Amino acid sequence: MQTGRVFIIPETANSFFHRTAINRKLLMKKSLTVITASLLVLCFSASTVLAGGYQLNLLGQRQIAMGHTGVGMPLDIATIGLNPGGLATIDHNAILLGSSATFISTHYRAPAPSSYVAKTDSPIRTPFSIYASYVTPIENLRAGIGVYTPYGNALRWEEGWKYRFLLSEISLTAIFVQPTLSYRIGDRIGVGAGFIFAYGAVNVQRDLPVDAQDDFTPMVELDGTTTAIGFNVGVHGKITDQISFGAAYRSQIDMEISGGDADFTTPTALSGTFPAGNRFDSALPLPAVLSFGLGFKATDDLRLNLDANLTFWSAYENLNFEFEQNPETLNSIGPRNYNDRWIFRIGGEYDFNDRLQLRLGSYYDPSPVDEGYLTPETPDVDRIGISGGFGFAITPQTHLNASVLLVLSSPREQTAQDAMDAGTFGTVPVGEFVTRAWIPGFSISHRF
């Protein structure tokens, strides 16, 4: 487990803690806002790859602050996304609007003895979620809708970087719209199911390995959008008044792009090889996720969650591009061969007083990618997530949630031998990668 960096930190943090203990009263008032604000200031250089592969587990700010747990305990109507079965336990109409900002930075270092390093200069993305629930006139039946972004990626390498012929920039967006029904069976069991309508957009840019007499860099931009459908089902149950459980399954959704724009910027002499107005087909799976959760009400003030998610990444075998014109030269097959992976999560929430809740959480998210298959668009690493946040009741009906998530990784190396063993040499970068991310988030909910 690559957690060296995480365990180094507490020593430094300890001295800070002693100082904070002295000034606790002052800090208690100001710390949350000050700290959250300072995160934004400190980390402005950072950029979007949050969970393994291109999964973004950012379905609700209350849950993010608790290590993105909540499958076993429906904390609010974000359960429409996490576990549709939990919606049956919610006895009010509500809306919930939330968004996070992703500041992600990935560094690359070439193999020794190279002194070369490269950084991403990735755009800040704002994955969002919108949920609404409705207590239907039919007894025990709840309806809801969720709009959320479970997958995504935004990465831009510095200009002219070493592997510019593999990738200079990628943007992947997936927006799920999920109308949901949930039904309570007896006092203890809730079941739910949602239909997913998915919209996907992808934009990939890379330099072409040819040179121009005129002063420009030959490159290609692939751009496409698509729609697809899927489902999300779940069950929630209370074992005792203190202990609840949940299980949910969100289906795989295949983003198949047909006839996307392939825009080549090349020297005139090469327009035969790289025809103008070309089109491409490609497909990217958004893998299924099976989740389990346990919720404990330890005391009246303290709630704890344990979650585990199995993402069926093995669906991602290849990333292929097929072109309408000049397919012989341009088509590419990129083996990915991802592996199914479990993510383990823990989170807690403490009622500081009637209006303020404090939250903490953590998770371990091992990479689904083997060495030999690390690519510049997902230079994937094992990740540790540490999160915190608070909830504040402005009125009994209106609540604010703030969250911050820190994603840490240790450097991961892909050697030339790894690439040769995988048969990917020449199509993947060789060297070390490390990623770090800050994701502050904010949501507001209102019940009526």
Added chain:
Amino acid sequence: MKRLSQLFLFALAILVLVQCEPTLNERTPDSGQADFSSYVAVGNSLTAGYADNALHRDGQLNSFPNILAGQMEEAGGGFFFQPLVNPGVGSNAQGQARLILQITIGPDGTPTLAPGPAAESGQDIFARTVEGPINNMGIPGARSFHLLIPGYGNMNPFFGRLMSDPQATVLGDAMMADPTFFTLWIGNNDVLGYATSGGTGQGFAEMGDPEAVAGNDITPMNVFSGSIDAVAGTLTAGGAKGAVINIPDVTSIPFFTTVPWNGLVLSAEQAQQLRAGYAAQGVPEQFIPDFQPGQNGFVIADPDLPDAVPPQLRFRMAQPGELILLSVPQNEIREEGLGSITPIPDQYTLRAPQISEIQQATNAFNTKLQETASALDLAFVDVNSVLEAAKTGLVFDAVLLNTTFVQGGIFSLDGVHISPRGAAVVANEVMGAINAKYGSTLSPVNISAYEGVQFP
């Protein structure tokens, strides 16, 4: 409650204290046992940055020694002074401009892409404006023994433009920079003069007189050996360390491999017509090339056919392994029956015996270069093997490079000299050999940062 709030603050403190930027620290190159403070490159056109059939500024800026010196700078290297020409189209010894790829529209309207001079004539690069000491002593056209000839600048304008004195030697001027480190890449022209002239000069000989070596001869072995001993001996006399680079085989060089030996493609009818044409000229049956439908060897002149064959019948079809040079008038092949109706003159081909002469010389010279490196405890760079491997393709930074003309990326438009990307490959190989020999950690450059052939 108190403890829980403390825990909460503690955890938030962790979040703040952890740096936002991930850390993969840049490595700092080290010179090891070498001293790069005064690096001098000694050699020929490949050291000078000559490319696209001319010495021009872009080529000089991307010369392998200049790339190497840039990386040495990270490890204690000093200023590397190159005798740069003014920006422009450059010039070769005949006053012609560099080649660039050009699109020309044929009479039937079909566009063709071919190298052509970038201007009607080259720029004047031979005015003497350079004051030494000079770090890049690459002299286009120089053979091994030329480095030692006093007054060589009067014979070669590329040295004439930068010599310190009308009686100066290249080696002497190189020593003016007091090298602490050098590269020596010499010997290519000792073979190439013969090879590019189609093997029309004197082949490989063990003994000979430097005074008698003509431009299209192979340098005799004794002359080559003596020159290398003298040059390497002088360069190391002051304790300088260095790297000796060997020379590539002709079959790695696109000038010799681009036009296929069997590029004559005929229909059954054309084959029949050609045979009939030769018969009509009165060529006896046994001397008529065996034209067949499909691919045929080009018809080439072969002055070495037995004396019994009358001179006007000394032609035959090229055989596998024989080479047609890039200098062959390709429009005459397409339009005037060169290589089919009339034989390709000897100056445009390398026949099997000539290739054998070249390869014997190349092997002997490379053996000498390796022995010299070994005897003087210098790094040895086997560029020959790298280019041999590049024939089937090499991948650096996800770029596929090979020795194909134009598209291959390694060679420039003259088919003999390397492109900036080829120079980057050479520089990295040299750095690898230096690091291995001297325990230094010079940082290789990104091949993807250097250009191959530019397209219009």
